[in-house]
Amino acid sequence: MKFVRFKTGDVEKKGIYEDGLIKRIFGSIFHEYIVTDEEYNLEEVHILPPVTPSKIVCVGRNYSDHARELGNEVPDEPMIFLKPSTSLACHESVIIYPEYSSKVDHESELAVIIGKTCKDVSPENASDYILGYTCFNDITARDIQKKENKFTRAKSFDTFAPMGPFLETRLDHSNAAVRCLVNGDVKQNGNTSDMVFSVEYLISFISGVMTLLPGDVIATGTPAGVGELQPGDIVEVEIDGIGMLRNYVHKK
Secondary structure: OEEEEEEEOOEEEEEEEEOOEEEEEEEOOOOOEEEEEEEEEHHHOEEEOOOOOOOEEEEEOOEHHHHHHOOOOOOOOOEEEEEOHHHEEOOOEEEEEOOOOOOEEEOEEEEEEEOOOEOOOOHHHHHHHEEEEEEEEOOEEHHHHHHHOOOHHHHOOOOOEEEEEEEEOOOOOOOOEEEEEEOOEEEEEEEHHHEOOOHHHHHHHHHOOOOEOOOOEEEOOOOOOOEEEOOOOEEEEEEOOOEEEEEEEEEO
16 A cells, blocks of 8 residues: 655645555544545645654665675674754655765665554564655765765755655565666666665664654665766656655755
8 A cells, every 4th residue: 555645735635546546535644544535646746755754764784785885894783873854855856966065876775664653672573563665765975974984964964865755555675676767777776685684673773772653764775886966867766566756956
């Protein structure tokens, strides 16, 4: 099932996308909802990020080939960092190329959406806390990251966390193809089966550090092939079973 948040005019709405149409729902995707007869075409609505998280938890170097391409060691335990909610961007929106950077990279990722309050869960029970999955692009000012040897500023600019377009509740997250295309050319082509730490282990590890709330996002890391974006580029993250997230790079 594909949930979607969207706007018509100034009104924010929720729906289920099926058979080429959005069917509006009332209620909460985390609890109970009803499906109405109100329908929309994708082309007539403005798609929003599928959730509004209290935090976006990202995982670094969770694909060994990506760690090596940047000259880094594969970590012994998950390397986590946060992106602010203000970095969120939606499907078909602009990624702003900041004036402080001269090297901005794409990083295509599978994102996990937490469905209920989660603290100190075991890997065996972690799947009980997953609401669904979406496409995520961990945009990074690589020159800033290398200069500071830290993640916060390099990954926290406004629009540096595109996410969407749908929240898919049914996905084999252990074997999902993750691709990134720039101007139609495939730049990343990986599979979640190559992750160093599984989705279940990540949820367990992160929930041992911080309480995860409904709607929180875990971006599970990027496969090899990360590369530079330029103003004017169109960047797309595609995950089989979810769909394609498309964004446009503009200079500030």
